[in-house]
Amino acid sequence: MTTIKHIAKQAGVSVTTVSRALNGYSDVNAKTRKRIEKVAEELNYSPNSLARSLVRNQSETIGLLVSGFTKESIKDGFTVEVMSGINSYVAETEYDLVLFNTDSSKQRKKTYTQLCKERRVDGVILQGIKTDDPYLEEVMESDIPCVFIDIPVSSDHVGFVSTDNIEGARVAASHLAELGHRNIGMINGHEQAFVSKERLQGYKLGLQQHGITYVPEYVKDGSFIEQEAYNQAIVLLQTHPEISAVFCASDLMAIGAIDAATHLGYRIPEELSIIGYDDIPLASYVSPALTTIAQNKYDLGYYAARMLINILKNQQKPEKCILKTELKIRQSTSTSIR
């Protein structure tokens, strides 16, 4: 492996000059630079980023901490699409991405912050962690620049990007109300998700705007899991047969709910309207195709990466960034027949 020293020797010059030549400094003679570049080329030199990072005290590396990259949750294209957005932006820069493994066994021994500090990442993007995750606190206490996705926290070194969950959920509920539904159930995620709290709020708001009173028993938690949503939908529909429409806080749960309803003999959308949230790839392929609130998951990642890198370059203070959502009307919702 050839180093700067080899080049220096070969070119008859000091390592300082080699370093400065190769890094484009102005105080090196054009001819010298040419010669050095030629030697570097000949010796097939590539700089050792470890050494550089060590002395520069920055690694040009950003950490990616995602949950939901497990075998089970692949079907839910959400995480992946966010990652793809992150990847795309980062690809435009000189940074590389290191994927931190959220394996539980390792997690026990080393905290995330330790991982980040060891690897000397310049910053971190976090996605899919729960509100009660100890890492949330850890990050706030550390001074690692950091951008959260879908968790509204901020400080002088942490920002976040999210979509407008309240508005999205409000639109979902309104859509159902405007179709004439009065008894609208909801299958939410879980307590430890900020988005769930917000979506519940939006749901209530939507009902209120249409003069519908909020019935707590109409709301169940499905933990963002298809099967769990199936179970909760069964319960919900059996105990409250007056319900004619259900808002699900994720598409995967909506798919579970459709299955449940179909199993109970409902025809969809004629007898039961179901609206999802996310607009994952599956949404438009299932039948009936899912009416849903679309989030731009790719942008979520793209903007998160952009914000982080801007922070790292001191071009921006951490801030919040809220993306718009969009109602996509497909086949799983229709006017109430009751």
Added chain:
Amino acid sequence: MTTIKHIAKQAGVSVTTVSRALNGYSDVNAKTRKRIEKVAEELNYSPNSLARSLVRNQSETIGLLVSGFTKESIKDGFTVEVMSGINSYVAETEYDLVLFNTDSSKQRKKTYTQLCKERRVDGVILQGIKTDDPYLEEVMESDIPCVFIDIPVSSDHVGFVSTDNIEGARVAASHLAELGHRNIGMINGHEQAFVSKERLQGYKLGLQQHGITYVPEYVKDGSFIEQEAYNQAIVLLQTHPEISAVFCASDLMAIGAIDAATHLGYRIPEELSIIGYDDIPLASYVSPALTTIAQNKYDLGYYAARMLINILKNQQKPEKCILKTELKIRQSTSTSIR
């Protein structure tokens, strides 16, 4: 940021001893070790992996080079699932994963090998590159340990894992033949994919085993793209109306083909049987649910990661690893009515 020196000073001991204590060497007194560990804890020490990597000349980092992590190809859950498998295995080890960005602008300036050498990754996993990708050659010429997915190359430092594409395609064709079909079309990927060559071979073999002669005009390339498969299916079915079954080299293309056939007025599977390949999450959700050859994409990644790390630890020579596939019969194929 506290270093080993701070600890040494605080604990009244040399840096050598701190290093050896923290790394579990035997030649340090139990009491000294305790004291050092306590100081390290108090000072909130975490080792600088950059410095360690520099002197050890290994980074405990493995590079991941995937194409197909773009916005467009997310629907095809293939890449993601492979990545998830890789991630899972790597999570069990002390390695971390760095994602190399295959952005074209960067690509032009730095070759993959340069990226790998700069970042000093210990090894690389490659997925989704084409057979005419210059990097293939680059890798073979370098000495970076490396595992390919779905490209059968090997040397003293490169191995690969793949599925049995010939057998899988043979089973697909046989399945159709056994349902009574005699005119079986195929929509393949493209010339630059090894898997396409193999699947074509398997398709021919399957036909042959059932006494069906191979008709070159029955085979089109759909480039693994849904829309392109749609187009090719239209052409294929219009020019050869005798075709009663089509084997598609990917599920996404099968979905495109189903769309095309439906558009042309075919009822599926009654009038046209379609079988896919991959068994992506979508496959079981579309209607009719897709009969397909399932590959264990997760395992593909998992085994690739395992092989690479075994190579790095000198516990294994690079080798090839071929996984089995499985025919999943769903609703898109049925007996021939002609």
Added chain:
DNA sequence: AATAAAATCCGAAACGTTTCGGATTTTATT
């Protein structure tokens, strides 16, 4: 030709570890 200014170059220290080879201290043996 002497001097000043600009251009070009360099030595040495530093980043935070690991590790070689040997030194010192402690314990066991006679």
Added chain:
DNA sequence: AATAAAATCCGAAACGTTTCGGATTTTATT
């Protein structure tokens, strides 16, 4: 108590860069 053996510790060099401060060389000015 002297000696040998084992246990414990340490100094210094090394990994491959960058960068500070200054030295040397070249060019421009008088």
